[in-house]
Amino acid sequence: MAESSQRRCVLICQNRSCLRSGAEAVLQEFRSIATPNVLISPSDCLGQCGSGPTVRVMPDDSWYCRIKPDDVETIATEHLQGDRPVARLLHPRFHPHPDAFKPS
Ligand code: FES
Helix, strand or coil, X not given: CCCCCCCXXXXXXXXXXXXXXXXXXXXXXXXXXXXCXXXXXXXXXXXXXXXXXXXXXECCCEEECCCCHHHHHHHHHHHHHCCCCCHHHECCCCCCCHXXXXXX
């Protein structure tokens, strides 16, 4: 698989609601997977507290919701390396037609 040359930042909310849903383990999982050109960063509340853990990928402006540690490898492989957002995990509020979403 070709590696993406795009630099990205992955924000993983570490605020109260997301922490209660397991966001710390999600952050640790992202940090355990070394992905070239990707900065992994904890963040304050991303405003989607009811559907956490919330993960936002920039500059694509892709939003993921209810992410579990087991989802992280899929996001890393398909999205961060393969440039294909994982439609089934995208937040429907931001991506009402996830199969059609392409990162900018
Ligand atoms: S607490 Fe995570 S989005 Fe608000």
